[in-house]
Amino acid sequence: MYETSYHRAGSVSDAEAAIANAEDGKFLAGGQTLIATMKQRLAAPTDLIDLRHIADLKGIAKQADGSIRIGAATCHADVATNEDVRTSIPGLADLAGKIGDPHVRHMGTLGGSIANNDPAADYPAALMALGATVETNKRSLAAEDFFTGMFETALEDDEIVVAVTFPECTTSAYAKFPNPASRYSMAGVFVAKGDSGVRVAVSGAGQDGVFRVPEMEKALESQWSADAVANIKVPAEDMLSDIHGSSEYRANLVTVMAKRAVAALS
Amino acid sequence: MTTVTMTVNGKTVSGEVEDRTLLVEFIRENLELTGTHVGCDTSQCGVCVIHMDGKAIKSCTTLAVQASGSQITTIEGLATGDELHPVQKAFKEHHGLQCGFCTPGMVMAAVDMINRLGPNLDEATIRHELEGNLCRCTGYHNIVKAIKAAADEMAALPQAAE
CATH class of the missing domain: 3.10.20.30 (Beta-grasp domain)
Structure with a gap:
């Protein structure tokens, strides 16, 4: 790892000041991707601004309208085990409990995961399928406007994810095919039914990161069953291809995971 | 610095x-x-x-x-003086190691698992919860046995968690 200077921010305004003073600074949350990337010398920020101790970025609260607001620095283990999340959006709790392994889930955070927008990360699928809103220190963004491509988001360099609000939904489930070694998603499908209808979003498989599958959403609107999506295939040319699986394999996994997610709710 | x-x-x-x-x-x-x-x-x-x-x-x-x-x-x-932690003791008794390189991490993961989920653990849960720990010698079988035995012992003595 190249040299770096560490700053622990006590508040969002502290973090804003620290990044403004840094030559090539990066925000650090749980560090479960960033530290590993720095160790490989694939990232070499001059400064790290640690957001993990900012009280305003922590916690999970059920709001009056039934939505759930989760602070960006909340770790995956806390989302997975939170009673409100488990009751209101069980698919989200289940997803958080499938990220990495127990030790990674104690450090990795919701904000860190979505800000990195790794195509193999799980959370983006939940945000897209649930129609979540990302709150930053500057603005609020719909999930669909937040994720802009592989490892790309609408975030500016000095913008901090503060919280994510997930609207209430009727039912939700996430089915994931993890890479057996890394536990990263090779294809994960989040299915949610709510006031705005059925939404299906896919992690792990797409070349441009998370995406929705409108054909599956339409099919599930008219018939809520695993059979309804059994013959819907996403185009293989849009899928990732690597040593772990070809694009055709991943395209097939998307259909299989969609069936499993719906079956889990039927 | x-x-x-x-x-x-x-x-x-x-x-x-x-x-x-x-x-x-x-x-x-x-x-x-x-x-x-x-x-x-x-x-x-x-x-x-x-x-x-x-x-x-x-x-x-x-x-x-x-x-x-x-x-x-x-x-x-983990140990209290010469008294090993129940998980350490169980790894010793059930031969939950061969070369021993993964053992400290396995024991720390096992103690955390019991702290989080309570001592009533079944084999499937233990195996799943070990997904962040690799052992290249044992095939995990005796590690799982050791954790199960330690959890059962700690169920009787819940104050010995850590």
Whole structure:
């Protein structure tokens, strides 16, 4: 790892000041991707601004309208085990409990995961399928406007994810095919039914990161069953291809995971 | 260089480190607590697992500066004097190791598992919860047996959790 200077921010305004003073600074949350990337010398920020101790970025609260607001620095283990999340959006709790392994889930955070927008990360699928809103220190963004491509988001360099609000939904489930070694998603499908209808979003498989599958959403609107999506295939040319699986394999996994997610709710 | 201060196995320690120093390096090299190992160094294998503020984390993927101000428990801090922790005892009794390299991480992961989920663990849960720890010798069978035995013992003595 190249040299770096560490700053622990006590508040969002502290973090804003620290990044403004840094030559090539990066925000650090749980560090479960960033530290590993720095160790490989694939990232070499001059400064790290640690957001993990900012009280305003922590916690999970059920709001009056039934939505759930989760602070960006909340770790995956806390989302997975939170009673409100488990009751209101069980698919989200289940997803958080499938990220990495127990030790990674104690450090990795919701904000860190979505800000990195790794195509193999799980959370983006939940945000897209649930129609979540990302709150930053500057603005609020719909999930669909937040994720802009592989490892790309609408975030500016000095913008901090503060919280994510997930609207209430009727039912939700996430089915994931993890890479057996890394536990990263090779294809994960989040299915949610709510006031705005059925939404299906896919992690792990797409070349441009998370995406929705409108054909599956339409099919599930008219018939809520695993059979309804059994013959819907996403185009293989849009899928990732690597040593772990070809694009055709991943395209097939998307259909299989969609069936499993719906079956889990039927 | 930054001065970090933390409580390790009940004792307050501090040291001068570069900001890029990993927590596992601080523990092994500055504190000379070499029970915590480095295996894959890419947060896959779990031999570096320690507890920070009561939760299992991978100390090869955490900076020492991030841990400043926290409470750390390493494998050296589990036993009470000569009395091994129930999980350590069970690994010994059930031969939950061969070469022993993964053992500190396995034991720390097992203690965390029992702390989080309670001592009533079935075999499937134990196997699933070990997904962050690799063992290349045993095939896991005796590790699982050891954790089950320790959990059963701790069910009778819940105050011995950590």
